[in-house]
Amino acid sequence: MKVLKFLLKLGLLGFVLGVVAVVAIYIYVRPDLPSVQELRDVRWQTPMQVYSADGELISQFGEMRRIPLRIEEIPQPMIDAFLSTEDTRFYDHFGIDPIGVGRALFLLVSTGEIQGGGSTITQQLARNFYLSYEQTWIRKIKEAFIALHIEQQLEKDEILTLYLNKISFGHRAFGVGAAAQVYYGKTVDQLTLAEIAVIAGLPKAPSTMNPVSYPERARGRRAVVLGRMLDERKISQQEYQEALQAPVKTYVHGAEVTMEAPYLAEMVRQEMVARFGEEEAYTAGFKVYTTANAKQQRGAIQAVRDNLHRYDERHGYRGPVSVLWESEEKPPQPRVANANNDDVELVPLVASGATAWSDEDISAYLEQHRSIGRLVPAVVTQVAAADAEEQTAEVLLRTGEKVTLPWGSWRWARPYMNDERQGPAPKTVADVVAPGHHIWVRPDPENQWRLAQVPEPSSALIALRPQDGGIAAAVGGYSFTLSQYNRALQAERQAGSNIKPFIYSAALDNGFTLASLVNDAPINQWNPGTGVAWRPRNSPDVYEGPIRVRQGLAKSKNVVSVRLLRALGVDTTVDHLTKFGFERSELPRNESLSLGSASMTPLQVARGYAVFANGGYLVDPYVIERIEDADGEVVYEAKPKVACVSCETGDREFEQAPQVISEQNTFLIQQAMSSAIWGGGSWAHKTGWNGTAWRVTRSSAIVDKAGRNVFGKTGTTNDVKDTWFSGFVSGLVATVWVGHDNLERTLGRSTMNSNLTSKEQSISGAEAGAKTALPAWIEFMEVAIQDVPALPTSTPPDIVSARIDLATGKLSKRTDHTTRFEYFMSGTAPTDYADSNDQESVFESEGGLF
Structure with a gap:
């Protein structure tokens, strides 16, 4: 019994000590116990997801x-x-x-x-x-x-x-x-x-x-x-x-990105980090809905890439990426240009001797090379005999697929000599490639593989909703993989003739009309300080004498732009240009401003053109429409300033954007930019003429939807280092820029390729905004305009029309091809009628007006 009592006491003591120990341990760990609220309101470290306006996933950020x-x-x-x-x-x-x-x-x-x-x-x-x-x-x-x-x-x-x-x-x-x-x-x-x-x-x-x-x-x-x-x-x-x-081997998959827009996603990432800081931006589970339209964004990427490939092909083939083994079927070595644009032999890397690689070795090699944009790395394994009926080459793709490329995939590939010259057109596939060549291929519109190369120029495209500044599409370069530099936002390039609508807008606010005559004649201005004469020239170097302001803008006459700026004065012109959001400090205080010597980003240019598209209002570009937290609650919603007369739409009220120029001014500039596309005169009477953007009229997709309610302006710098096209319909404005990142390099010129039909190579000669940038704008707008309300242009109040004589800009009583109806702000229409024998000069002397 004593033993039993001892054991009971010992057990009771152990139980008490155990309870005490448990209580003590509980008191010790109690600070670490989570609260009920903390348990129920778990905040997942969820990555930020970026979506298009229509709900397609663009990107995901977060560790x-x-x-x-x-x-x-x-x-x-x-x-x-x-x-x-x-x-x-x-x-x-x-x-x-x-x-x-x-x-x-x-x-x-x-x-x-x-x-x-x-x-x-x-x-x-x-x-x-x-x-x-x-x-x-x-x-x-x-x-x-x-x-x-x-x-x-x-x-x-x-x-x-x-x-x-x-x-x-x-x-x-x-x-x-x-x-x-x-x-x-x-x-x-x-x-x-x-x-x-x-x-x-x-x-x-x-x-x-x-x-x-x-x-x-x-x-x-x-x-x-x-x-x-x-x-x-x-x-x-x-x-x-x-x-x-079942097999086990797999690979790491990325987020289910359904829409490619890396430059746009990076714009969002930077703004989110600025708003919330990196830790919260990347872990709070934000869902960011952008202003971008998925269809338009895809169209923009496709347009930029296709346009750069077209440029690259007409300037010639620069040769393989490398040569894995040498072959007896060795084509002539292509050539590349150095910084001085001299001809230099291209010597590709030779990785081994003359022994052909096995398919397994080629595949292992290609695994180390990623695709870029639409370009897929491939290696040529076999070339058809020179006397074969069908010139073909067999290539092994990075995907492991073997495909045969027909002659049509290669015949563009003249040797690249320099930016100004191309070699002779190839006669056989063996003139272009040989077994062992590491090349690039890309799918063509029929999804057939085609020889390609990484384009040397760069490009950007930015599209805005002119009513509120929402960014509908943004492309900052050929591939985000190659360069994260967003040229749409960051590249400050000379605007060239893209600046002229702003110059002409200033002229219309200071006494000029679309019917005013300006002397399209050469300018020779001696500068005693430098001992050099300034001789701005038209491109092409053609001069027509007195022409109307409408024609001057539509034909992009350089000397007319200079004469307008002289009449206005530099200070008045600069003051007017700042209304479009351009920084005063960035605008040159000399006459070169009239030719586009000011440097601007594509986004700044598009914002300026949006003023012409929306009736004179300066909107602020923005990319984030709304932000939702991890629970789907809206934590931010954009409230942009809107270009409207009555800023009330449904249940939401909007702040009105500032009106910086009159509705009448924008209407008249639209008219002149319409002529840049449609031209004027009478072709039947041999007085017809084309505007610089006449290629738009060939696009049935745009014309059928918008009719003549499409407006735009080409832009080319004097040295052809920068080419532009900016244009709009009522619901969308877009700017395209093409140029080299190397500021010293020009876009050059190309000659006709004897292997191609005239339809296949509609562009040759010197590069320019109409040839180099406009095709990308057309391709983009053909897609974008399907979902954009291309509304007819309405005539604003205080605008009158009068029939004028085309030669003098005065009123006319005739109704034939020598006249047309022209628009004027009230009180600015001419009062004199043209006399058939009127020889009055409207110019005083060389370089003078009136």
Whole structure:
């Protein structure tokens, strides 16, 4: 009895000490216990996602990839896989599994060390949220208390949901949603049983058992998961066997980006970081909806790339990227130009001798070269004999596919000599390539492969909604992979003739009309300070004498622009140009301003042209329409200033953008820019003439939708280093720039290629805005205009029309081809009638007006 009493006392003492110890430990760890609110309001470190205005994913930013899911969105087989492997008694225990704890204690006694295992899903959740992975007693005790606390506060399904969304699966994937995307490019409901088992096996060691880096280890772990599911009767024997035999090897998939717009995405990223800071921007789960239209953005990228390839092809082939082995079928070496534009032999890298590579070696080599834009790396493996009926070459693509390129894919490839010259047209494929050449190919409009090369010039395209400044599309270069420099926003290039509508707008506000005559005659101005005469020239170097202001802008007459600026004065002109948002400090204070010597970004130019498109209002470009947080709540919504008379639309009120020029002024400039496209005169009477942008009239897609309500202006600098086209319909304004990043290099000229038909090479001669930039604008607008309201131009109040004599700009009583109706601001129409014998000169002397 004494022994029994002693044992009872000892047991009671042990119980009391145990309770005291538990209470003491609880008091110690209590500060680490999460609150109920903290448990329920988990803030996932979810990446920022950027969408188009119509909901297509553009990009994702953030170190952690996470796609939070509700429990009902997770398929039952995936839940079964995790429970069978990690915690079969999850729905029965209270946060700690006594059987698991017993197993862990046995391992401790038998090994003398704390081993893994024994932790429930609730304990793993506690560790993932609040603790480290160190194997210590205090961490295990804290883990147990936090697990018990969690079980008291949350339902089982809530705990399981948190767990499946929190745990790491390697390759920066957190949660099963992200794991499915990263490893298989699928949503969780699209996964096979074998794929589910691989994912369910990852929490044990995601860095060493993932199917990308360690497929064999992943296979072994998958077998364990499938075995547990079979033991728990969650799958049948047949399902077990089929999943066990499925392949394991996969690769890391990116986010399901459905719309390519990397330059636009980078604009958003920079703005979000500026608003929220890097940590919050990348982890708060923001969904950013941009102003960009997916269809228009795709059209913009396609237009820029196609246009650069067209330029590159008419200037010649610069040769292979490298030569992997030498061949007897060796074509003449192409040539490239150095900085001085001299002819220099191109000597490609020769990687080996004359022995042809195997397909396996070629594929391994191509794996090291990524695609750029639409360009796919390939290696020529065989060239048809020179006397073959069909000139072809066989190439192996990076994708592993072997394709045959017909003669039509190669015949453009004259040797590039320099920016001004091209070599003779090739007669056979062997004149262009040989086996062993590493080349680029791209799909043509019929999805046939075509010889290509990385374009040397750069380009940018920016499109705005003129009513509020929303950016509809933005392309900052050929490929974001090649260069992250966003030329649409950052490239300050000379505007050339793209500046002339602003000069003419100033003239219309200072006494000129569309019918005013200006002398289109050469200018020779001696500068005694430099001892050099300034002789601005037209391009082409043709002069017509007195011409009307409408014609001067439509034909882009340089000397007319100079004479207008002289009449206005530099200060008056600069004052007017600042109304369009151009910085005064960036505008030259001399007559070169009239020829576009001012440097501007494509976005600045597009913003200026938007004033002409919207009736005279200066809008502020913006790219973010709204921002939603991780719960779908709108935390920011753009409230742009709008170009409108009554700024109230539906239930939303808008602030009106400032009106910087009159509606009448914009209407008259539109009229002149319309003539830049449609020309004037009478072709039947041999007085017809083309505007510089006449190629727009060949586009049935634009003409059928907009009719004559399409307006634009070409732009070319004197040295042809920068080419532009800016134009608009009522609902969209777009600017295209093409030039070399190297400011010393010109765009040159090209000659006709005897291998191609005239239709295939409609452009030759010196490059210019009408030839180099306008085709990209046309291709883009053909796509964009389908979703843009191309409304008719309405005549604003205080605009009158009068029939004028085309030769003198005076009123006319005739109604034949020598006259036309012209528009005027009220009070500015001519009052004199033309006399058939009128020889009065409107000019005083060389360079003078009036």
